[in-house]
Amino acid sequence: MAKEQRVVFIIFGGSGDLAHRKLYPALFKLYLKGYLHHHFAVIGTARRPWSHEYFRQTVMESIGEDIGDQEKISSFAQHFYYQSHDVNDAAHYLALKKLAAKLSQQYQSHGNQIFYMAIAPRFFGVVAQHLHAENLLTTTGYNRIIIEKPFGRDVQSATTLNAGIAAAFSEKQIYRVDHYLGKEVVQSLPLLRFTNPLLEAVWNHHYISNIQITLAETLGVGERAGYYETAGALRDMIQNHALQILGLLAMEKPAEFSSQAIHQQKEQLFAQLPQYSPSQIEQNFVRGQYDTDKKGDQLAYRQADNVANDSSIETFVAGKILINNSRWQGVPFYVRSGKRLRQKSTRIDIVFKNNHSKIFTPSQLQTSTVQPVILSICVEPVQGLSLTLNGTNPGRGLKPFAHKLKFQQSLEEMNNSQEAYEKLLIDIIQGDQTNFTTWNEQKLTWGFIDRIREYWDHTRPQFPNYLSSTFGPQQSAALLAQDHHKWVWGSED
């Protein structure tokens, strides 16, 4: 059993989708594992006037029966309390403070408090300011604030938001969620890099040709169109998830595996992101927007509810990022994310150079070419690793043959693996900030994204430019072709 933690959670947006679909099931898993036991309480706040009993009912319904038996679910739900709350009303914070203090006594949680912002981003700042002004932070225990994405929409709005939060909470108390950092395979990247000498030794421009990061979704924009029209794939996926993965892949080796050392290396790396000029943006970044599919069955992005019929918002981005340091000189990091693509896939492909095979003449190799060695790291929907190595087939002499070594987690192992929110909540209650983003990381990644966004805002794209259920626009393949490379995933299209 895990060590029991004492804490009162205060969830702003306690009646919302994130809370019900992700947070309550994840908290219940922590309860089953013993991280939460007797000494915890959860206050859900939202505008609706719900009773504690009704709230508990909604919490119980959000937990699938496959996770635990009814008795456990019901004893878990007894720890939940509801407080009707308007984020702008100071009096409501005083009522919340009273309830939190009472529950802290009742559950002997030692004044430890976690404030979870499961509300619209426009409320993050005002809630943080009221928590400060109405004195909700305890002096006896810890106080942590959890901020969901998006953290601003450009460097300016992110700075304003951060200043609002920083007025009440120190950086050590702020947990900025990027749920891709909660995924097991993403969390394991430092371990993969730094415990395998055969990888660590070749993790540089001498041996690596290019690195590809793909975040592909099959779903369209669905009900998030209102938000998406103000964001687009560049802000929604690249600024945070894709660049965070890039950071873990490209950072220098930290002195130790600690939150501080990892963030220090990532920040240093993000400070080296290129400052692209307009012509470099034109050359290195492409965007797309989905149309219907080949048969005309699916709605194009522009036909979705709450989307302008001449919208220039991109649902696809592919870009080439060059990190100009001694390790990565000349190695393109290609990042790609899109909606309505043919398959769902989050993966990293590391393509090695094969110029070390030049000692063989074509006739020695029986005119076959040596394929590049590729390490593929699959994050979802399947988790696993594959590595191609050049060898030969028996009886065929020196003719090269690419052998694929593959490890794929079984369905059972995948079912046992912890969901991103469960892992992140464990980190939060244990005070580990490794898998959250720092303000400096946010500032530097927004700085990189803003230049592209500003340039795109002043140039009108020819949209739509890719059919649903394909691998994206033709410009995406062309981006790599100009470097004589191709996407490992989906290059047949």
Ligand code: NAD
């Ligand atoms: P939602 O619309 O389902 O829920 C919003 C909540 O905020 C509701 O409980 C509502 O009652 C409350 N609320 C609205 N106005 C309020 C006010 N004036 N005062 C007090 N409470 C108020 O939204 P969601 O999908 O749960 O998203 C919440 C946050 O999580 C957003 O920042 C979103 O970007 C982020 N997020 C959500 C998901 C997801 O899967 N839903 C994933 C990643 C990030």
